[in-house]
Amino acid sequence: MRAIYRDFCPWLLLLLRRRRRFLLGTLLVFVTLMAGLALLGLSGWFITASALAGIALSMGLPARLDVYVPGGGIRFFALARTIARYMERLYNHNTVLTLLADLRYRVFGYLTRFDDARLRGERASDWLSRLTADIDTLDNFYLRLLVPPLVALLSVVAVSLFVAIWLPGVGVLMAVTLGLLWLVVTLLAAVWGFSQSYQQVVDQQSLRRLVVDQVQASAELMSYQTTQWHRTMIATQEQQAFSNQRRLGRKAALINCLVSVISGLMVVAVVWFASLVFSQQLVSGPILVMAALIALGANEAFIALPASFIKLGASYAAVRRLNALTGDSSPAAPAVSLPEDVGLSIQVNQLSLRYAQTLEPALKCIDLHLPAEKRAVITGNSGAGKSSLASVLMGRLQAPQGEVMVGGVPVWQLSAESRANHFAMLTQQVDLFDASIAENLRIANPTASDNKLWEVLSAVALDSWVEQLPKGLATAVGEKGQQLSGGQGRRLALARLMLCNPQVVILDEPFAGVDVATANYIASSLDKWLSNRTVIFFVHQVSLLNPLPGVEYHWHLDAGKLNQCPLK
Numbered sequence: 001m002r003a004i005y006r007d008f009c010p011w012l013l014l015l016l017r018r019r020r021r022f023l024l025g026t027l028l029v030f031v032t033l034m035a036g037l038a039l040l041g042l043s044g045w046f047i048t049a050s051a052l053a054g055i056a057l058s059m060g061l062p063a064r065l066d067v068y069v070p071g072g073g074i075r076f077f078a079l080a081r082t083i084a085r086y087m088e089r090l091y092n093h094n095t096v097l098t099l100l101a102d103l104r105y106r107v108f109g110y111l112t113r114f115d116d117a118r119l120r121g122e123r124a125s126d127w128l129s130r131l132t133a134d135i136d137t138l139d140n141f142y143l144r145l146l147v148p149p150l151v152a153l154l155s156v157v158a159v160s161l162f163v164a165i166w167l168p169g170v171g172v173l174m175a176v177t178l179g180l181l182w183l184v185v186t187l188l189a190a191v192w193g194f195s196q197s198y199q200q201v202v203d204q205q206s207l208r209r210l211v212v213d214q215v216q217a218s219a220e221l222m223s224y225q226t227t228q229w230h231r232t233m234i235a236t237q238e239q240q241a242f243s244n245q246r247r248l249g250r251k252a253a254l255i256n257c258l259v260s261v262i263s264g265l266m267v268v269a270v271v272w273f274a275s276l277v278f279s280q281q282l283v284s285g286p287i288l289v290m291a292a293l294i295a296l297g298a299n300e301a302f303i304a305l306p307a308s309f310i311k312l313g314a315s316y317a318a319v320r321r322l323n324a325l326t327g328d329s330s331p332a333a334p335a336v337s338l339p340e341d342v343g344l345s346i347q348v349n350q351l352s353l354r355y356a357q358t359l360e361p362a363l364k365c366i367d368l369h370l371p372a373e374k375r376a377v378i379t380g381n382s383g384a385g386k387s388s389l390a391s392v393l394m395g396r397l398q399a400p401q402g403e404v405m406v407g408g409v410p411v412w413q414l415s416a417e418s419r420a421n422h423f424a425m426l427t428q429q430v431d432l433f434d435a436s437i438a439e440n441l442r443i444a445n446p447t448a449s450d451n452k453l454w455e456v457l458s459a460v461a462l463d464s465w466v467e468q469l470p471k472g473l474a475t476a477v478g479e480k481g482q483q484l485s486g487g488q489g490r491r492l493a494l495a496r497l498m499l500c501n502p503q504v505v506i507l508d509e510p511f512a513g514v515d516v517a518t519a520n521y522i523a524s525s526l527d528k529w530l531s532n533r534t535v536i537f538f539v540h541q542v543s544l545l546n547p548l549p550g551v552e553y554h555w556h557l558d559a560g561k562l563n564q565c566p567l568k
Protein backbone atom coordinates (compact mmCIF):
# COMPACT_ATOMS: atom_id res chain seq x y z
CA MET A 1 0.00 0.00 0.00
CA ARG A 2 2.82 2.34 0.91
CA ALA A 3 4.61 1.48 -2.34
CA ILE A 4 1.46 2.33 -4.31
CA TYR A 5 1.18 5.66 -2.51
CA ARG A 6 4.88 6.38 -3.13
CA ASP A 7 4.49 5.69 -6.85
CA PHE A 8 1.42 7.89 -7.18
CA CYS A 9 2.83 10.69 -5.03
CA PRO A 10 4.87 12.71 -7.59
CA TRP A 11 1.97 12.74 -10.05
CA LEU A 12 -0.59 13.62 -7.38
CA LEU A 13 1.63 16.50 -6.33
CA LEU A 14 1.82 17.63 -9.95
CA LEU A 15 -1.99 17.50 -10.23
CA LEU A 16 -2.41 19.26 -6.91
CA ARG A 17 -0.23 22.13 -8.05
CA ARG A 18 -3.50 23.26 -9.62
CA ARG A 19 -5.36 22.88 -6.33
CA ARG A 20 -7.40 26.05 -6.76
CA ARG A 21 -8.78 24.65 -10.00
CA PHE A 22 -9.32 21.32 -8.29
CA LEU A 23 -11.31 22.90 -5.43
CA LEU A 24 -13.40 25.09 -7.70
CA GLY A 25 -14.09 22.16 -10.06
CA THR A 26 -15.15 20.00 -7.09
CA LEU A 27 -17.37 22.79 -5.79
CA LEU A 28 -19.10 23.11 -9.17
CA VAL A 29 -19.77 19.36 -9.35
CA PHE A 30 -21.07 19.46 -5.77
CA VAL A 31 -23.35 22.44 -6.49
CA THR A 32 -24.73 20.65 -9.59
CA LEU A 33 -25.49 17.54 -7.56
CA MET A 34 -27.04 19.45 -4.66
CA ALA A 35 -29.19 21.56 -7.00
CA GLY A 36 -30.49 18.34 -8.61
CA LEU A 37 -31.29 16.78 -5.25
CA ALA A 38 -32.93 19.99 -4.00
CA LEU A 39 -35.04 20.12 -7.18
CA LEU A 40 -36.14 16.51 -6.70
CA GLY A 41 -36.88 16.87 -2.97
CA LEU A 42 -38.66 20.20 -3.25
CA SER A 43 -40.76 19.02 -6.22
CA GLY A 44 -41.80 15.94 -4.23
CA TRP A 45 -42.65 18.09 -1.24
CA PHE A 46 -44.62 20.57 -3.38
CA ILE A 47 -46.61 17.95 -5.32
CA THR A 48 -47.51 16.10 -2.12
CA ALA A 49 -48.41 19.33 -0.24
CA SER A 50 -50.56 20.50 -3.22
CA ALA A 51 -52.31 17.13 -3.38
CA LEU A 52 -53.00 17.13 0.36
CA ALA A 53 -54.26 20.74 0.25
CA GLY A 54 -56.53 19.85 -2.72
CA ILE A 55 -57.94 16.78 -0.94
CA ALA A 56 -58.56 18.84 2.22
CA LEU A 57 -60.33 21.59 0.26
CA SER A 58 -62.47 19.09 -1.67
CA MET A 59 -63.52 17.61 1.68
CA GLY A 60 -64.53 21.08 2.82
CA LEU A 61 -61.71 21.28 5.34
CA PRO A 62 -59.77 24.55 5.72
CA ALA A 63 -56.34 24.38 4.00
CA ARG A 64 -53.66 26.91 3.05
CA LEU A 65 -50.64 26.48 0.80
CA ASP A 66 -48.15 29.12 -0.29
CA VAL A 67 -47.40 28.11 -3.89
CA TYR A 68 -45.09 31.02 -4.69
CA VAL A 69 -42.07 30.24 -2.49
CA PRO A 70 -41.78 26.51 -3.41
CA GLY A 71 -42.64 27.29 -7.07
CA GLY A 72 -39.87 29.92 -7.13
CA GLY A 73 -37.55 27.48 -5.38
CA ILE A 74 -38.19 24.82 -8.02
CA ARG A 75 -37.40 27.27 -10.84
CA PHE A 76 -34.31 28.47 -9.00
CA PHE A 77 -32.91 24.94 -8.49
CA ALA A 78 -33.76 23.93 -12.07
CA LEU A 79 -31.84 26.92 -13.43
CA ALA A 80 -29.05 26.55 -10.88
CA ARG A 81 -28.57 22.91 -11.88
CA THR A 82 -28.40 23.70 -15.61
CA ILE A 83 -26.01 26.62 -15.17
CA ALA A 84 -23.81 24.78 -12.64
CA ARG A 85 -23.64 21.72 -14.93
CA TYR A 86 -22.62 23.90 -17.91
CA MET A 87 -20.00 25.76 -15.88
CA GLU A 88 -18.73 22.53 -14.37
CA ARG A 89 -18.28 20.88 -17.77
CA LEU A 90 -16.55 23.93 -19.19
CA TYR A 91 -14.29 24.47 -16.21
CA ASN A 92 -13.38 20.85 -15.57
CA HIS A 93 -12.65 20.10 -19.21
CA ASN A 94 -10.40 23.11 -19.29
CA THR A 95 -8.70 21.81 -16.15
CA VAL A 96 -8.20 18.38 -17.70
CA LEU A 97 -6.60 19.91 -20.80
CA THR A 98 -4.35 22.05 -18.60
CA LEU A 99 -3.33 18.98 -16.60
CA LEU A 100 -2.74 17.07 -19.81
CA ALA A 101 -0.35 19.80 -20.94
CA ASP A 102 1.42 19.68 -17.53
CA LEU A 103 1.80 15.92 -17.71
CA ARG A 104 2.96 15.83 -21.33
CA TYR A 105 5.39 18.66 -20.67
CA ARG A 106 6.91 16.79 -17.73
CA VAL A 107 7.17 13.45 -19.53
CA PHE A 108 8.55 15.05 -22.68
CA GLY A 109 11.09 16.88 -20.50
CA TYR A 110 12.32 13.52 -19.17
CA LEU A 111 12.56 12.07 -22.66
CA THR A 112 14.63 14.96 -23.97
CA ARG A 113 17.29 14.22 -21.36
CA PHE A 114 17.77 10.64 -22.53
CA ASP A 115 20.75 9.88 -24.69
CA ASP A 116 20.60 7.93 -27.97
CA ALA A 117 21.29 4.55 -26.37
CA ARG A 118 18.44 4.91 -23.87
CA LEU A 119 16.02 6.11 -26.54
CA ARG A 120 16.88 3.23 -28.81
CA GLY A 121 16.59 0.84 -25.85
CA GLU A 122 12.81 0.89 -26.20
CA ARG A 123 10.52 0.58 -29.13
CA ALA A 124 8.84 3.56 -30.73
CA SER A 125 5.43 2.07 -29.90
CA ASP A 126 6.39 1.98 -26.18
CA TRP A 127 7.44 5.62 -26.18
CA LEU A 128 4.19 6.44 -27.95
CA SER A 129 2.24 4.52 -25.30
CA ARG A 130 3.89 6.55 -22.58
CA LEU A 131 3.20 9.84 -24.24
CA THR A 132 -0.41 9.02 -25.09
CA ALA A 133 -2.12 6.09 -23.34
CA ASP A 134 -0.27 6.36 -20.02
CA ILE A 135 -0.75 10.09 -19.79
CA ASP A 136 -4.42 9.76 -20.71
CA THR A 137 -4.81 7.22 -17.91
CA LEU A 138 -3.24 9.66 -15.48
CA ASP A 139 -5.25 12.50 -16.83
CA ASN A 140 -8.43 10.53 -15.97
CA PHE A 141 -7.23 10.62 -12.43
CA TYR A 142 -8.52 14.10 -11.80
CA LEU A 143 -11.99 13.74 -13.32
CA ARG A 144 -12.61 10.15 -12.22
CA LEU A 145 -10.60 9.38 -9.12
CA LEU A 146 -10.14 12.67 -7.28
CA VAL A 147 -13.22 14.84 -7.82
CA PRO A 148 -16.12 12.30 -7.79
CA PRO A 149 -15.27 10.49 -4.49
CA LEU A 150 -14.77 13.83 -2.76
CA VAL A 151 -18.12 15.09 -4.06
CA ALA A 152 -19.79 11.81 -3.04
CA LEU A 153 -18.40 12.11 0.48
CA LEU A 154 -19.52 15.74 0.78
CA SER A 155 -22.98 14.79 -0.48
CA VAL A 156 -23.27 12.02 2.18
CA VAL A 157 -22.65 14.65 4.86
CA ALA A 158 -24.92 17.30 3.31
CA VAL A 159 -27.85 14.98 2.53
CA SER A 160 -27.79 13.24 5.94
CA LEU A 161 -27.61 16.55 7.83
CA PHE A 162 -30.46 18.01 5.76
CA VAL A 163 -32.78 15.03 6.33
CA ALA A 164 -31.80 14.93 10.03
CA ILE A 165 -33.38 18.40 10.52
CA TRP A 166 -36.85 16.72 10.44
CA LEU A 167 -35.97 13.04 10.79
CA PRO A 168 -32.79 12.60 12.90
CA GLY A 169 -33.02 8.79 12.93
CA VAL A 170 -33.41 8.66 9.14
CA GLY A 171 -30.48 11.09 8.80
CA VAL A 172 -28.25 8.70 10.80
CA LEU A 173 -29.50 5.74 8.75
CA MET A 174 -28.65 7.54 5.53
CA ALA A 175 -25.22 8.63 6.81
CA VAL A 176 -24.30 5.05 7.78
CA THR A 177 -25.67 3.45 4.60
CA LEU A 178 -24.25 6.01 2.19
CA GLY A 179 -20.90 5.94 4.06
CA LEU A 180 -20.82 2.17 3.61
CA LEU A 181 -21.74 2.56 -0.03
CA TRP A 182 -18.88 5.03 -0.45
CA LEU A 183 -16.42 2.47 0.91
CA VAL A 184 -17.81 -0.23 -1.39
CA VAL A 185 -17.58 1.86 -4.56
CA THR A 186 -14.10 3.22 -3.83
CA LEU A 187 -11.96 0.87 -1.71
CA LEU A 188 -13.65 -2.44 -2.51
CA ALA A 189 -13.83 -1.66 -6.24
CA ALA A 190 -10.17 -0.53 -6.30
CA VAL A 191 -8.87 -3.61 -4.46
CA TRP A 192 -11.06 -6.09 -6.31
CA GLY A 193 -10.25 -4.87 -9.81
CA PHE A 194 -6.62 -3.94 -9.18
CA SER A 195 -4.73 -6.85 -10.70
CA GLN A 196 -7.05 -7.20 -13.71
CA SER A 197 -7.00 -3.52 -14.59
CA TYR A 198 -3.19 -3.52 -14.16
CA GLN A 199 -3.03 -6.46 -16.54
CA GLN A 200 -5.23 -4.56 -19.00
CA VAL A 201 -2.49 -1.96 -19.55
CA VAL A 202 0.15 -4.69 -19.98
CA ASP A 203 -2.09 -6.54 -22.48
CA GLN A 204 -2.79 -3.41 -24.46
CA GLN A 205 0.91 -2.67 -24.73
CA SER A 206 1.72 -6.18 -25.97
CA LEU A 207 -1.14 -6.00 -28.44
CA ARG A 208 0.02 -2.60 -29.71
CA ARG A 209 3.56 -3.95 -30.25
CA LEU A 210 2.33 -6.94 -32.19
CA VAL A 211 0.02 -4.88 -34.38
CA VAL A 212 2.77 -2.33 -35.12
CA ASP A 213 5.09 -5.21 -36.07
CA GLN A 214 2.40 -6.70 -38.30
CA VAL A 215 2.01 -3.42 -40.18
CA GLN A 216 5.69 -2.45 -40.35
CA ALA A 217 7.02 -5.86 -41.28
CA SER A 218 4.14 -6.86 -43.55
CA ALA A 219 6.43 -7.18 -46.62
CA GLU A 220 8.79 -9.57 -44.79
CA LEU A 221 5.93 -11.53 -43.26
CA MET A 222 4.33 -11.96 -46.69
CA SER A 223 7.54 -12.90 -48.45
CA TYR A 224 8.36 -15.57 -45.84
CA GLN A 225 4.67 -16.61 -45.82
CA THR A 226 4.46 -16.10 -42.07
CA THR A 227 1.60 -13.58 -42.03
CA GLN A 228 -0.84 -16.16 -40.68
CA TRP A 229 1.57 -17.20 -37.92
CA HIS A 230 1.89 -13.57 -36.81
CA ARG A 231 -1.86 -13.02 -37.03
CA THR A 232 -2.40 -16.04 -34.79
CA MET A 233 -0.09 -14.48 -32.23
CA ILE A 234 -2.15 -11.28 -32.34
CA ALA A 235 -5.39 -13.27 -32.05
CA THR A 236 -4.07 -15.17 -28.99
CA GLN A 237 -2.98 -11.96 -27.32
CA GLU A 238 -6.30 -10.36 -28.19
CA GLN A 239 -8.18 -13.29 -26.68
CA GLN A 240 -6.15 -13.04 -23.48
CA ALA A 241 -6.81 -9.29 -23.24
CA PHE A 242 -10.46 -9.84 -24.00
CA SER A 243 -11.02 -12.47 -21.30
CA ASN A 244 -9.20 -10.30 -18.75
CA GLN A 245 -11.40 -7.36 -19.76
CA ARG A 246 -14.51 -9.53 -19.46
CA ARG A 247 -13.54 -10.58 -15.92
CA LEU A 248 -13.01 -6.93 -15.02
CA GLY A 249 -16.34 -5.96 -16.58
CA ARG A 250 -18.08 -8.70 -14.60
CA LYS A 251 -16.63 -7.37 -11.35
CA ALA A 252 -17.69 -3.81 -12.24
CA ALA A 253 -21.22 -5.05 -12.99
CA LEU A 254 -21.36 -6.90 -9.66
CA ILE A 255 -20.31 -3.80 -7.76
CA ASN A 256 -22.89 -1.73 -9.65
CA CYS A 257 -25.48 -4.33 -8.71
CA LEU A 258 -24.39 -4.09 -5.05
CA VAL A 259 -24.74 -0.30 -5.24
CA SER A 260 -28.28 -0.58 -6.64
CA VAL A 261 -29.27 -3.17 -3.98
CA ILE A 262 -27.83 -1.15 -1.06
CA SER A 263 -29.31 2.16 -2.24
CA GLY A 264 -32.67 0.49 -3.03
CA LEU A 265 -32.78 -1.11 0.43
CA MET A 266 -31.85 2.26 1.92
CA VAL A 267 -34.83 3.94 0.20
CA VAL A 268 -37.16 1.19 1.52
CA ALA A 269 -35.70 1.62 5.04
CA VAL A 270 -36.03 5.42 4.82
CA VAL A 271 -39.71 5.15 3.78
CA TRP A 272 -40.38 2.61 6.53
CA PHE A 273 -38.71 4.62 9.31
CA ALA A 274 -40.22 7.88 8.11
CA SER A 275 -43.73 6.32 8.00
CA LEU A 276 -43.26 5.15 11.61
CA VAL A 277 -42.47 8.75 12.55
CA PHE A 278 -45.38 9.94 10.35
CA SER A 279 -47.80 7.56 12.07
CA GLN A 280 -46.82 9.20 15.38
CA GLN A 281 -47.67 12.53 13.67
CA LEU A 282 -44.16 13.84 14.31
CA VAL A 283 -43.58 14.67 10.68
CA SER A 284 -45.81 15.74 7.76
CA GLY A 285 -46.52 13.72 4.59
CA PRO A 286 -44.69 16.08 2.21
CA ILE A 287 -41.51 15.84 4.34
CA LEU A 288 -41.74 12.06 4.24
CA VAL A 289 -41.94 12.11 0.42
CA MET A 290 -39.12 14.65 0.24
CA ALA A 291 -36.83 12.44 2.38
CA ALA A 292 -37.64 9.37 0.27
CA LEU A 293 -36.90 11.20 -3.00
CA ILE A 294 -33.65 12.64 -1.66
CA ALA A 295 -32.58 9.14 -0.59
CA LEU A 296 -33.42 7.92 -4.09
CA GLY A 297 -31.52 10.76 -5.78
CA ALA A 298 -28.42 10.48 -3.54
CA ASN A 299 -27.57 7.38 -5.56
CA GLU A 300 -26.45 9.66 -8.42
CA ALA A 301 -23.23 10.62 -6.61
CA PHE A 302 -22.12 6.97 -6.57
CA ILE A 303 -23.11 5.71 -10.00
CA ALA A 304 -19.85 6.52 -11.82
CA LEU A 305 -17.50 5.59 -8.97
CA PRO A 306 -17.24 1.78 -9.37
CA ALA A 307 -16.27 2.00 -13.06
CA SER A 308 -13.51 4.49 -12.19
CA PHE A 309 -12.13 2.84 -9.06
CA ILE A 310 -12.10 -0.62 -10.53
CA LYS A 311 -9.49 0.74 -12.96
CA LEU A 312 -7.13 2.04 -10.28
CA GLY A 313 -4.71 -0.76 -11.21
CA ALA A 314 -4.52 0.63 -14.77
CA SER A 315 -3.59 4.06 -13.42
CA TYR A 316 -0.99 2.39 -11.23
CA ALA A 317 0.51 0.53 -14.19
CA ALA A 318 0.70 3.80 -16.15
CA VAL A 319 2.30 5.59 -13.20
CA ARG A 320 4.92 2.87 -12.74
CA ARG A 321 5.90 3.03 -16.39
CA LEU A 322 6.17 6.79 -16.24
CA ASN A 323 8.13 6.60 -12.97
CA ALA A 324 10.67 4.42 -14.76
CA LEU A 325 11.43 7.47 -16.91
CA THR A 326 11.96 9.77 -13.97
CA GLY A 327 14.27 7.25 -12.32
CA ASP A 328 16.45 6.97 -15.43
CA SER A 329 16.91 10.55 -16.52
CA SER A 330 19.58 12.87 -15.22
CA PRO A 331 18.21 15.25 -12.58
CA ALA A 332 18.87 18.64 -14.10
CA ALA A 333 19.17 19.85 -17.67
CA PRO A 334 22.73 21.09 -18.39
CA ALA A 335 22.92 24.80 -19.11
CA VAL A 336 26.41 25.90 -20.24
CA SER A 337 26.54 27.83 -23.54
CA LEU A 338 29.31 28.10 -26.14
CA PRO A 339 30.48 31.43 -27.57
CA GLU A 340 29.03 32.45 -30.97
CA ASP A 341 31.09 32.72 -34.17
CA VAL A 342 34.32 31.34 -32.66
CA GLY A 343 36.11 28.26 -33.95
CA LEU A 344 35.71 25.28 -31.61
CA SER A 345 38.35 22.61 -31.00
CA ILE A 346 37.51 19.00 -30.09
CA GLN A 347 39.43 17.24 -27.33
CA VAL A 348 38.76 13.67 -26.21
CA ASN A 349 40.56 12.17 -23.21
CA GLN A 350 40.56 8.49 -22.25
CA LEU A 351 37.03 7.93 -23.52
CA SER A 352 35.49 4.47 -23.09
CA LEU A 353 31.95 3.36 -23.79
CA ARG A 354 30.16 0.09 -23.17
CA TYR A 355 26.51 -0.39 -24.11
CA ALA A 356 24.21 -2.02 -21.61
CA GLN A 357 23.99 -5.81 -22.03
CA THR A 358 27.21 -6.06 -24.06
CA LEU A 359 30.45 -7.69 -22.94
CA GLU A 360 32.99 -5.76 -25.02
CA PRO A 361 33.29 -1.94 -24.85
CA ALA A 362 32.33 -0.21 -28.11
CA LEU A 363 35.02 2.46 -27.54
CA LYS A 364 38.30 1.87 -25.65
CA CYS A 365 40.42 4.61 -24.06
CA ILE A 366 40.17 7.06 -26.94
CA ASP A 367 42.35 10.18 -27.06
CA LEU A 368 41.89 12.73 -29.85
CA HIS A 369 42.64 16.39 -30.43
CA LEU A 370 41.30 18.32 -33.42
CA PRO A 371 42.14 22.04 -33.48
CA ALA A 372 39.42 24.56 -34.24
CA GLU A 373 38.39 24.96 -37.91
CA LYS A 374 40.37 21.88 -39.03
CA ARG A 375 39.01 18.81 -40.80
CA ALA A 376 39.66 15.16 -39.97
CA VAL A 377 38.55 11.77 -41.18
CA ILE A 378 37.98 8.75 -38.95
CA THR A 379 37.88 5.44 -40.80
CA GLY A 380 36.89 2.04 -39.51
CA ASN A 381 35.30 -1.24 -40.52
CA SER A 382 31.64 -1.94 -39.94
CA GLY A 383 31.02 -2.22 -36.20
CA ALA A 384 34.35 -0.52 -35.29
CA GLY A 385 32.51 2.16 -33.29
CA LYS A 386 32.33 5.12 -35.70
CA SER A 387 28.67 5.98 -35.13
CA SER A 388 29.08 5.52 -31.38
CA LEU A 389 32.05 7.93 -31.33
CA ALA A 390 30.15 10.44 -33.50
CA SER A 391 27.18 10.33 -31.09
CA VAL A 392 29.43 10.80 -28.06
CA LEU A 393 31.19 13.79 -29.71
CA MET A 394 27.79 15.41 -30.39
CA GLY A 395 26.69 14.84 -26.79
CA ARG A 396 23.92 12.48 -27.96
CA LEU A 397 25.39 9.57 -26.06
CA GLN A 398 26.86 9.83 -22.59
CA ALA A 399 30.04 7.86 -21.94
CA PRO A 400 30.67 6.82 -18.34
CA GLN A 401 34.46 7.09 -18.64
CA GLY A 402 36.66 9.86 -20.03
CA GLU A 403 35.73 13.31 -21.22
CA VAL A 404 34.82 15.08 -24.43
CA MET A 405 35.48 18.81 -24.59
CA VAL A 406 34.26 21.07 -27.37
CA GLY A 407 35.62 24.62 -27.30
CA GLY A 408 37.07 23.75 -23.87
CA VAL A 409 33.66 22.87 -22.37
CA PRO A 410 32.61 19.29 -21.44
CA VAL A 411 30.01 18.39 -24.05
CA TRP A 412 27.53 17.03 -21.49
CA GLN A 413 27.40 20.36 -19.72
CA LEU A 414 26.19 22.13 -22.86
CA SER A 415 22.60 23.23 -22.97
CA ALA A 416 20.33 21.67 -25.59
CA GLU A 417 20.10 25.06 -27.36
CA SER A 418 23.86 25.42 -27.49
CA ARG A 419 24.27 21.95 -28.97
CA ALA A 420 21.52 22.63 -31.50
CA ASN A 421 23.07 25.96 -32.53
CA HIS A 422 26.73 24.93 -32.66
CA PHE A 423 26.68 21.29 -33.76
CA ALA A 424 25.33 19.62 -36.86
CA MET A 425 25.50 15.95 -37.71
CA LEU A 426 24.56 13.88 -40.72
CA THR A 427 23.74 10.46 -39.27
CA GLN A 428 23.72 7.17 -41.15
CA GLN A 429 19.98 6.83 -40.80
CA VAL A 430 18.48 10.13 -41.84
CA ASP A 431 15.06 11.19 -40.60
CA LEU A 432 12.75 12.73 -43.14
CA PHE A 433 9.23 13.78 -42.25
CA ASP A 434 6.04 12.95 -44.08
CA ALA A 435 5.90 16.47 -45.55
CA SER A 436 7.02 18.35 -48.66
CA ILE A 437 10.64 18.80 -49.74
CA ALA A 438 10.46 22.47 -48.73
CA GLU A 439 9.02 21.67 -45.30
CA ASN A 440 11.67 19.04 -44.69
CA LEU A 441 14.39 21.55 -45.56
CA ARG A 442 12.88 24.37 -43.49
CA ILE A 443 13.08 22.27 -40.34
CA ALA A 444 16.71 23.44 -40.21
CA ASN A 445 15.89 27.05 -41.00
CA PRO A 446 12.21 28.04 -40.94
CA THR A 447 12.85 31.47 -42.47
CA ALA A 448 14.90 30.23 -45.46
CA SER A 449 13.65 31.68 -48.75
CA ASP A 450 12.83 29.51 -51.77
CA ASN A 451 16.04 30.78 -53.43
CA LYS A 452 18.06 29.56 -50.48
CA LEU A 453 16.34 26.14 -50.70
CA TRP A 454 17.24 25.89 -54.41
CA GLU A 455 20.82 26.88 -53.56
CA VAL A 456 21.30 24.02 -51.07
CA LEU A 457 19.48 21.58 -53.39
CA SER A 458 21.91 22.56 -56.11
CA ALA A 459 24.84 22.02 -53.68
CA VAL A 460 23.78 18.37 -53.31
CA ALA A 461 22.90 17.97 -57.03
CA LEU A 462 19.18 17.54 -56.39
CA ASP A 463 17.97 20.80 -58.03
CA SER A 464 17.41 19.47 -61.54
CA TRP A 465 15.52 16.44 -60.20
CA VAL A 466 13.24 18.63 -58.04
CA GLU A 467 12.70 21.06 -60.96
CA GLN A 468 11.22 18.35 -63.15
CA LEU A 469 8.77 17.20 -60.43
CA PRO A 470 5.25 18.55 -61.16
CA LYS A 471 4.95 20.02 -57.66
CA GLY A 472 8.62 21.03 -57.33
CA LEU A 473 9.50 22.03 -53.78
CA ALA A 474 5.96 21.18 -52.66
CA THR A 475 6.42 17.47 -53.56
CA ALA A 476 5.66 15.21 -50.59
CA VAL A 477 8.48 12.80 -49.70
CA GLY A 478 6.22 10.25 -47.95
CA GLU A 479 6.59 8.65 -44.55
CA LYS A 480 10.30 8.49 -43.61
CA GLY A 481 11.08 9.75 -47.13
CA GLN A 482 9.84 6.52 -48.70
CA GLN A 483 9.16 8.24 -52.02
CA LEU A 484 12.85 9.05 -52.44
CA SER A 485 15.71 6.69 -53.17
CA GLY A 486 18.15 6.04 -50.31
CA GLY A 487 20.80 8.31 -51.93
CA GLN A 488 18.26 11.10 -52.61
CA GLY A 489 17.09 10.95 -49.01
CA ARG A 490 20.64 11.32 -47.71
CA ARG A 491 21.34 14.20 -50.08
CA LEU A 492 18.16 15.94 -48.97
CA ALA A 493 19.29 15.51 -45.36
CA LEU A 494 22.70 16.95 -46.29
CA ALA A 495 21.00 19.92 -48.00
CA ARG A 496 18.99 20.47 -44.82
CA LEU A 497 22.20 20.45 -42.79
CA MET A 498 23.63 23.13 -45.11
CA LEU A 499 20.82 25.50 -44.11
CA CYS A 500 22.28 25.65 -40.57
CA ASN A 501 25.31 27.58 -39.45
CA PRO A 502 27.10 25.27 -37.01
CA GLN A 503 30.72 25.56 -35.84
CA VAL A 504 31.21 21.81 -35.50
CA VAL A 505 30.07 19.42 -38.24
CA ILE A 506 30.09 15.63 -38.16
CA LEU A 507 29.34 13.75 -41.35
CA ASP A 508 28.77 10.00 -40.96
CA GLU A 509 29.17 8.38 -44.40
CA PRO A 510 28.12 11.54 -46.32
CA PHE A 511 28.57 9.91 -49.72
CA ALA A 512 26.83 6.59 -49.03
CA GLY A 513 24.51 5.64 -51.92
CA VAL A 514 26.00 8.30 -54.25
CA ASP A 515 27.96 7.63 -57.47
CA VAL A 516 31.56 8.90 -57.84
CA ALA A 517 30.76 11.84 -60.15
CA THR A 518 27.94 13.13 -57.91
CA ALA A 519 30.10 12.57 -54.81
CA ASN A 520 32.85 14.73 -56.33
CA TYR A 521 30.35 17.45 -57.22
CA ILE A 522 28.85 17.42 -53.66
CA ALA A 523 32.37 17.41 -52.15
CA SER A 524 33.27 20.64 -53.93
CA SER A 525 30.07 22.37 -52.65
CA LEU A 526 30.69 20.96 -49.19
CA ASP A 527 34.23 22.30 -49.27
CA LYS A 528 32.89 25.87 -49.52
CA TRP A 529 30.23 25.38 -46.85
CA LEU A 530 32.67 23.69 -44.45
CA SER A 531 35.24 26.52 -44.46
CA ASN A 532 35.82 27.98 -40.97
CA ARG A 533 34.10 25.01 -39.33
CA THR A 534 35.59 22.12 -37.34
CA VAL A 535 34.73 18.95 -39.26
CA ILE A 536 35.00 15.18 -38.78
CA PHE A 537 34.12 12.78 -41.58
CA PHE A 538 33.33 9.18 -40.60
CA VAL A 539 33.78 6.72 -43.47
CA HIS A 540 34.59 3.04 -43.87
CA GLN A 541 37.72 3.80 -45.88
CA VAL A 542 39.43 6.65 -47.69
CA SER A 543 38.84 6.00 -51.39
CA LEU A 544 37.73 7.56 -54.65
CA LEU A 545 34.16 6.96 -53.52
CA ASN A 546 34.75 9.23 -50.54
CA PRO A 547 36.21 12.54 -51.70
CA LEU A 548 37.08 14.32 -48.46
CA PRO A 549 37.82 18.00 -49.13
CA GLY A 550 40.33 19.82 -46.92
CA VAL A 551 41.03 16.90 -44.57
CA GLU A 552 44.29 17.32 -42.58
CA TYR A 553 44.05 14.55 -39.95
CA HIS A 554 43.32 10.85 -40.23
CA TRP A 555 42.51 8.40 -37.43
CA HIS A 556 41.52 4.77 -37.79
CA LEU A 557 39.13 3.00 -35.44
CA ASP A 558 39.76 -0.69 -34.96
CA ALA A 559 37.38 -2.57 -32.66
CA GLY A 560 36.86 0.54 -30.54
CA LYS A 561 40.55 1.61 -30.43
CA LEU A 562 41.64 4.82 -32.16
CA ASN A 563 45.02 5.12 -33.89
CA GLN A 564 46.43 8.10 -35.76
CA CYS A 565 47.39 7.39 -39.39
CA PRO A 566 49.52 9.29 -41.87
CA LEU A 567 47.39 11.09 -44.43
CA LYS A 568 47.94 9.67 -47.93
Ligand SMILES: Nc1ncnc2c1ncn2[C@@H]1O[C@H](COP(=O)(O)OP(=O)(O)OP(=O)(O)O)[C@@H](O)[C@H]1O
Nearest residue numbers: 117120355362380381382383384385386387388389
Ligand atom coordinates in the same frame (compact mmCIF):
# COMPACT_ATOMS: atom_id res chain seq x y z
N1 LIG B 1 22.34 0.79 -29.01
C1 LIG B 1 23.27 -0.17 -28.95
N2 LIG B 1 23.19 -1.13 -28.01
C2 LIG B 1 24.12 -2.10 -27.91
N3 LIG B 1 25.19 -2.18 -28.71
C3 LIG B 1 25.33 -1.27 -29.67
C4 LIG B 1 24.38 -0.21 -29.85
N4 LIG B 1 24.78 0.56 -30.88
C5 LIG B 1 25.93 0.00 -31.34
N5 LIG B 1 26.26 -1.08 -30.61
C6 LIG B 1 27.45 -1.91 -30.77
O1 LIG B 1 28.60 -1.07 -30.69
C7 LIG B 1 29.55 -1.46 -31.66
C8 LIG B 1 29.91 -0.24 -32.53
O2 LIG B 1 28.75 0.10 -33.29
P1 LIG B 1 28.72 1.38 -34.23
O3 LIG B 1 27.34 1.50 -34.79
O4 LIG B 1 29.28 2.53 -33.49
O5 LIG B 1 29.72 0.92 -35.37
P2 LIG B 1 30.02 1.60 -36.78
O6 LIG B 1 31.51 1.66 -36.91
O7 LIG B 1 29.29 2.89 -36.91
O8 LIG B 1 29.42 0.51 -37.76
P3 LIG B 1 28.79 0.73 -39.24
O9 LIG B 1 29.88 1.28 -40.10
O10 LIG B 1 28.38 -0.64 -39.64
O11 LIG B 1 27.65 1.65 -39.05
C9 LIG B 1 28.95 -2.60 -32.45
O12 LIG B 1 29.49 -3.81 -31.94
C10 LIG B 1 27.48 -2.55 -32.17
O13 LIG B 1 26.91 -3.82 -32.12
